[in-house]
Amino acid sequence: MALTRREFLKRTAALTAASFAGIKLPFTLEKEAQAADADRWVRGTCRFCGVGCRVELGLKNGRPVAIRGVPESRTNFGYLCMKGMLFYQLMTHPDRLKKPLYRANKKDKFREISWKEALDIAASQFAEAVKKHGSDSVAYYGSGQALTEETYIFQKVMRAGLQTNNVEGNPRLCMASAVGGYITSFGADEPIGSYADIEKANCFFIIGSNMAEAHPVLFRRVMRRKLDNPQDVTVINADPRVSPTSRIADIHLQFKPGTDLALLNAMAYVIIEEKLYDDNFIKNYCTFRVGKEKKEVSFEDYKKFVSAYTPEKAAEICGGNITPDIIRKVARIFATSPATMSFWTMGINQRIRGVWANNLIHNLHLLTGQLCRPGADSFSLTGQPNACGGVREGGGLCHILPGHRLVKIDKLRHEVEDLWGVPRGRIPAKPGYHTVAMFSAVNEGKIKAIWINCTSPAQSLPNCDKYRQGLAREDVFVVVTDVFPTKTTELANLILPTAFHFEKTGVYGCTERRSQLTLKAIDPPGEAKPEVWIVREWALKLSEKLNDPVIKKCVEPFLGLEEGYELPKAIWDEYTQKLTAGRDNDLRGATYEVLKQLPDGVQWPAPTKEWALKGGTYKKFVRGLDPLADKHAVDEKPYQFYGPAHKDHKLWIWLRPYKGPAEEPDAEYPFYLSTGRVIDHWHTSSMTGRIKELMRANPYAYVEINPKDAQRLGIHPGDMVLVETRRGRNILPAKVYEGPMEGMVFVYWHDMHEDRMINRVTKDAFDPGSKEPEFKICACRIKRLSGPKPLKPYIVTM
Amino acid sequence: MPIGGFVLHVQPERREDVLEEISRFPDLTVYGYDDKGQVVIVLESETSEEMEKRVDSLLSIEGVITCDLAYLHGEDEVEKIERGEYVPKIRFGRKPES
Numbered sequence: 001m002a003l004t005r006r007e008f009l010k011r012t013a014a015l016t017a018a019s020f021a022g023i024k025l026p027f028t029l030e031k032e033a034q035a036a037d038a039d040r041w042v043r044g045t046c047r048f049c050g051v052g053c054r055v056e057l058g059l060k061n062g063r064p065v066a067i068r069g070v071p072e073s074r075t076n077f078g079y080l081c082m083k084g085m086l087f088y089q090l091m092t093h094p095d096r097l098k099k100p101l102y103r104a105n106k107k108d109k110f111r112e113i114s115w116k117e118a119l120d121i122a123a124s125q126f127a128e129a130v131k132k133h134g135s136d137s138v139a140y141y142g143s144g145q146a147l148t149e150e151t152y153i154f155q156k157v158m159r160a161g162l163q164t165n166n167v168e169g170n171p172r173l174c175m176a177s178a179v180g181g182y183i184t185s186f187g188a189d190e191p192i193g194s195y196a197d198i199e200k201a202n203c204f205f206i207i208g209s210n211m212a213e214a215h216p217v218l219f220r221r222v223m224r225r226k227l228d229n230p231q232d233v234t235v236i237n238a239d240p241r242v243s244p245t246s247r248i249a250d251i252h253l254q255f256k257p258g259t260d261l262a263l264l265n266a267m268a269y270v271i272i273e274e275k276l277y278d279d280n281f282i283k284n285y286c287t288f289r290v291g292k293e294k295k296e297v298s299f300e301d302y303k304k305f306v307s308a309y310t311p312e313k314a315a316e317i318c319g320g321n322i323t324p325d326i327i328r329k330v331a332r333i334f335a336t337s338p339a340t341m342s343f344w345t346m347g348i349n350q351r352i353r354g355v356w357a358n359n360l361i362h363n364l365h366l367l368t369g370q371l372c373r374p375g376a377d378s379f380s381l382t383g384q385p386n387a388c389g390g391v392r393e394g395g396g397l398c399h400i401l402p403g404h405r406l407v408k409i410d411k412l413r414h415e416v417e418d419l420w421g422v423p424r425g426r427i428p429a430k431p432g433y434h435t436v437a438m439f440s441a442v443n444e445g446k447i448k449a450i451w452i453n454c455t456s457p458a459q460s461l462p463n464c465d466k467y468r469q470g471l472a473r474e475d476v477f478v479v480v481t482d483v484f485p486t487k488t489t490e491l492a493n494l495i496l497p498t499a500f501h502f503e504k505t506g507v508y509g510c511t512e513r514r515s516q517l518t519l520k521a522i523d524p525p526g527e528a529k530p531e532v533w534i535v536r537e538w539a540l541k542l543s544e545k546l547n548d549p550v551i552k553k554c555v556e557p558f559l560g561l562e563e564g565y566e567l568p569k570a571i572w573d574e575y576t577q578k579l580t581a582g583r584d585n586d587l588r589g590a591t592y593e594v595l596k597q598l599p600d601g602v603q604w605p606a607p608t609k610e611w612a613l614k615g616g617t618y619k620k621f622v623r624g625l626d627p628l629a630d631k632h633a634v635d636e637k638p639y640q641f642y643g644p645a646h647k648d649h650k651l652w653i654w655l656r657p658y659k660g661p662a663e664e665p666d667a668e669y670p671f672y673l674s675t676g677r678v679i680d681h682w683h684t685s686s687m688t689g690r691i692k693e694l695m696r697a698n699p700y701a702y703v704e705i706n707p708k709d710a711q712r713l714g715i716h717p718g719d720m721v722l723v724e725t726r727r728g729r730n731i732l733p734a735k736v737y738e739g740p741m742e743g744m745v746f747v748y749w750h751d752m753h754e755d756r757m758i759n760r761v762t763k764d765a766f767d768p769g770s771k772e773p774e775f776k777i778c779a780c781r782i783k784r785l786s787g788p789k790p791l792k793p794y795i796v797t798m
Numbered sequence: 799m800p801i802g803g804f805v806l807h808v809q810p811e812r813r814e815d816v817l818e819e820i821s822r823f824p825d826l827t828v829y830g831y832d833d834k835g836q837v838v839i840v841l842e843s844e845t846s847e848e849m850e851k852r853v854d855s856l857l858s859i860e861g862v863i864t865c866d867l868a869y870l871h872g873e874d875e876v877e878k879i880e881r882g883e884y885v886p887k888i889r890f891g892r893k894p895e896s
Contacts, residue, residue, distance in 0.1 A: 006801070008803045009873070010801055010827065010840045010842070012803070012869065012871070013801050013802060013803025013832075013840045013868070013869045013870075013871065014803050014827075014829035014838055014840050015803075016803050016868045016869035017803035017804055017816050017829075017838045017839075017840075017868035017869060018805075018829060018830055018838045019868075020805060020866075020868050021832070021836040021838060022807045022832075022836075023830045023831070023832050023836060023838055024830075025829055025830050025838070037871055058871075063877070063880075064872070064876055065871065065873070065876060066869070066870060066871040066872060067867075067869070067870040068868065068869045068870070069867070069868055069869070078868055079805070079866040079867070079868065080866065080867040080868070080870075081866065081867060082802070082849065082850045082853045082865070082867050082870075083850065085846075085867060085870055086846055086847070086850065086886070088846075088870075088872065088876075089846055089847075089872070089875065089876070089879060089886040090886065091841050092876055092878075092879045092880050092883060093879060093885070093886060094879070094882060095885075210863070212863075216864060217866065219864065220864045220866055222808060223807060223864060224807070227807075227810065227834065227835060227863075228834065229807070244857075247863055248863060423866050556856050575861050686866070
């Protein structure tokens, strides 16, 4: 009997899923049915998180209709998460920005204008600011969701064109401490290993990361490894909050927020005391360092330093369920497992000592030699799809130039100027404002024109009310390029509509040093344009208005190129062939042609096409696996740590003391407040049906409260609760849940309603090294205001 | 009405309980499973957002660890959006970073 169309699609869905799982179904599909679901499939990368899942968008008559995973991809093996796939609905959403919008004053209404007028206004405002107030009165604030080509071209025009290093991006808010950790510990940014280590690891040490929700497809691999080898694999989850990630954990370590530096040093104490360290690895590859001067000290000095962190003392500092015995147990498993892999994300990075916390995790791997071997790695997870590729590698922060070059090093700066063909001295020697400093400068009126691309700092900065005041100033001209109205477009003078995912071509570089191409599948709606076109045209006008031919020179190689493919390709070619040549992130082999041939892109270093076509480098620094380890070898040892920051070719074990958070609970504000990213979808079975429904259908933020605290304060599920800090207040519905430990509350930060925008109350203290703010911890007080109240979702509209 | 093909990954020892529980879900078809705790299912829903909520419900079942999407067909969903008959929530404009 012939199948109905719907039955056919169901079978297609089932067969696709079954093929990924290796399950055989009792039917196949006939050839004639195969094209019924879509007539064209276009390959790209998911933009939801930093995992880099490969996905195909199916089109029928030019319209997006379907999504499927790419089974040959070594990131996701075909699997996707539902949340990530909902982007396809938004491509034709009625609220998309489709025309340039302008208002001279921020109190006025926007009016539609032409692109010609819009680019003219944007160029005039930036040119005026530069003429009157100097180059550092203008700024660019970008995004880990922007394509590499976009970040690269923006920063080129800002630095070499407008002569300012005021180039920042939201990865400062999430990844900067990981960058600092990798550079100070390993001498080079980004992980040594790959996701492929997951299938070879025997111990997973997950700390400060709710992988199950934030990186679900990667979590699937950890879960599979554990379930397939329950006896041989141990999962340790360390977090002040019990999260869905704990579901597969053998051990959950729950400690007071911000005390993990003590925990990590105590684990090192046990490793030393019980002689669980790898003497050969330390002798061959490590030195010990202390202080700002990076002074080298001896192993004995380190032992003496660590002796202050007995498990007994650490247990006292950490609280929660931490005991001396559990610290000893965890340290032994970590050290003696055949291969240990650590994962962390914002719980470690978003801290005033985020770099130190990163260093202390790396220390454990260095002491035990749990590195460079299959399955052993110290692996920071990335929140955004292109924080690594675009911003960390492409020069998207105020202190770095493309190809992992520091602004402050003359030789590297001049190298970039030469490669761009602009006069030496064109890029200022001084790094620009980091994120918090940049928006402080906006507040102070030092920045007169700012371009915000593909991000919403008015919502995502900590203590955001403070910084919204600056963006609202009439003497600060704000340009926003985006796909939808946001809290930041509310403060803009000029809104430029951009192409969304699959409406333009470009590369994302995911967490594991992997660059992957997303091809344009459909045209953007209305007059929306790809950012690369916008920057090129803007730069030409800037060049005219400032009468400065060097600005034009920045975009000269790209003039006249078609914007959907040829233009980003030319930008990628310049970046990879010139700027990454000879650098540790050498991407010369990863041309668009090569990226199109491979299902899952290329891991750098990939200096040649031949190497890139093999997929690139699975493990850095290992001779035979990494071509640069052979090229830069200084001796016969199997590992060669050639990272640009460590001239001694060594890994550095750091003496980093315990330091608590910037703001700890006290009598006035007795609770820890912590925040997180992805909307929780996990419910405890004890929840009432009413609340379960409320939460399930709930686009709102809520406050998670430990049942003991809730009982003490008379708070019931769904009650409206006041969350107050020294900076402001939120009113949120309560979720009473054994997630956060006693004395701690937790809020997701997705809600744009003024009452529930948690960054109005978070603290903007930041790490002195990485300048990353401590979103994760501050002190608050909570109070029941009323019983449950119906809430309305809040979406910014024009 | 969208159609989604998923693999539920469940704790192997809880597979039977999970199969029992999901048999009560409307518009869910089980196509196959194995001893590793992988269950191939197809969900049908009014909208993709509705499907996301179904996935969240599946994840709340004791023993279900992940629910991974393999294939999603939106059917006429995009046409409905174009005609203004359905307005999905905006999540990419802008979700908070990190």
